[in-house]
Amino acid sequence: MKHKRITTEPLIVGTAFLLALAIGSSLMLAMGKSPAHVWWAMLSRVVSNDYNLTQVAYRATTLVCTGLAVGLAMDVGMFNIAAEGQMTAGVLAAAVLGAALPAGTPSALAIPLCLLAAASAGGAVGGSIGALKVLRGAHEVISSVMLNALIAAVALWAGNSLLFTNGTTRSETIINNAQLPCLGAPGSAANAMAFIALGLALGLTWLRSRTAWGQTWRLTGQAPAVARALGSNTKRTTILVMTASGALAGLAAGNLVLGHHHAFEEGLGRGLGLLGIAVALVGQLEPLGIVAAAVVLSVLSVGGLAAADLVPKELSEMLQAVVILAIVVANPIVRRLTTRTSEAA
Template sequence: MFKLSRTKSVLFIPAALMGALITVAGAVLLTVLLIVFSSTAPQTSLLAFFIGPWASPWFLGNTLDGIALLLTASMGLTIAFRGGCFNLGAEGQVYIGGIAASLVLLIPATGNAVSLGLLCLACLAAMTAGGAMGALSGILKRRFGANELITSFLLSAALVPAADYLIAGPLRNPGGNLLATQRFAENRLLPRLLPPSNLSLSFVFALGLILLGHIFLYRTVWGYRFKTAGSAPEFARYGGINPEQRWIPAMTASGSLAGLAGFFAVAGTYGLCHQGFSGGLGWNAIAVALIARNRPLALIPAALIYGWLKAGSESALLARGLSFETSAFIQAVVLILATIHFSAPLILKSPSKKKESNL
């Protein structure tokens, strides 16, 4: 005799979506609580947090420009994750990529055609520098079994001080007070889309990269093999795919896109290369990639929300609602929440009537 238990109408939310929702909701709730309990003018600070990043063309453009940089770097990290690797050196790859691009953009030249060529060459130099750093970690992982988290992080940490020396020494503008190079010529900068903000053509390029990444991973045979090798290496081997062959290309592409983000920063956002210009971009991109669960199209809302949280925290900071440490703490909490996998069922209807049947 068997008894059939009552049934429930249940909708299961995918773990990726649940994790993203909880991460965003937790970050927003934490920010609101911190503003309410720490600000002398909570209403003004909350208004700055929610409305500030979109309040004017200048704020809107700067927010979208930061999102473009996040999209580019996080796309690179997504490629590494999908290929079975974890790139922990994106911060240094962004920085070194920006330095490499600056070396090209500072070459004396005249003429618009030559300047356009230098701009393309600077982009190539940035991607090559970042890609070389990622490739080295991939080679060490493939040939010697070295952990790419450690090698990518240590390589990044070793090269950042060298880059700081170049900016503060040989490349520094002697006529300025900042630790920065001289400004690049106007015809060597990416065109601005929403002046006087920093929003440049990099935003369009970033969206194009996301689309290309989605097509590659979900619409091509090479992308399917790439994903399979990274997510299910044993299954890939059973199907005749060698996962180890994807490590070096994955880390190289990841580093190249991080370097490209560095190029976008110096040639589009700042118009020069100053010390510490990356500003945690590589680490923030890791959070965006984790929130999106390494899905290219999901990077767009993830970067949009994370960029808003960052810009909103800075707006509240200017409105005397948050301290600098509190703003950094919020970003750290987002990164921690993004690493947690959440899943839970959502009950849409009440349990149906109990049905029993004797067999």
């Protein structure tokens, strides 16, 4: 049989979006609203409003970090649902170090140090999940669930009893030189971390497709037996890649803490780690696809808030979950159909 290559990814994503569009529209109809009117309001209110645009950039930057984290872990066949905890660990580390640095520390030192702290904290969590899996045989989803809950409890405790200043739910502000410049109007949420995140996605694209490293870790995920036969240490690869994955999620702190909030706050970034799963799936694990997916899902949720007078804002949250389910269902169906047509041809 001559193998005919068909690109299935756009087909899968397209099918999933049509499904989400259909379900969203029928819910809008059920509420007595015209779907065309609501969809248009969501889109136009985002595009025509500077505040909403910076909110999209801010949200998408966090989602790129957590989405890349989930996607990279899936490359080695690991399902990293602890991106949420890794992000929180990074947020804590960056906020604590950023506030502890002497006020005179130059930016060129303070910012990389804080980013390094965030990446190390996230990476430590990711690496231990990888190690538990390959050394102890513990399913990564179970250890991730436990670590997410544990980190949330530790963050709450650390905030309440150590970090939060007099009666607020906010820690001490980080020093000026550790803050990333914001984009657009002063005080806007969008900040320079957007470019760093884009750089991470480009770097990862290059690593995945152009280097021996990338080949090794993807082979580890797709055919571990082959990777072992070729002499690569799949256990070490898994732990290293899980560490890198956790570090990426931890780097979300660059956006949340260094870029915008400038402190650790109760519930900062909550839910954006889990949503990274949706982003990675919609992006079909391709780093640049993940960037696109992060932007689209951010438009959906910012648009949902902007159109909250027409439909409850929970609708757009529901649609994000529908997109996850639609993609994961469309995956095997489209693959089955395309292998059938390529066999026929």
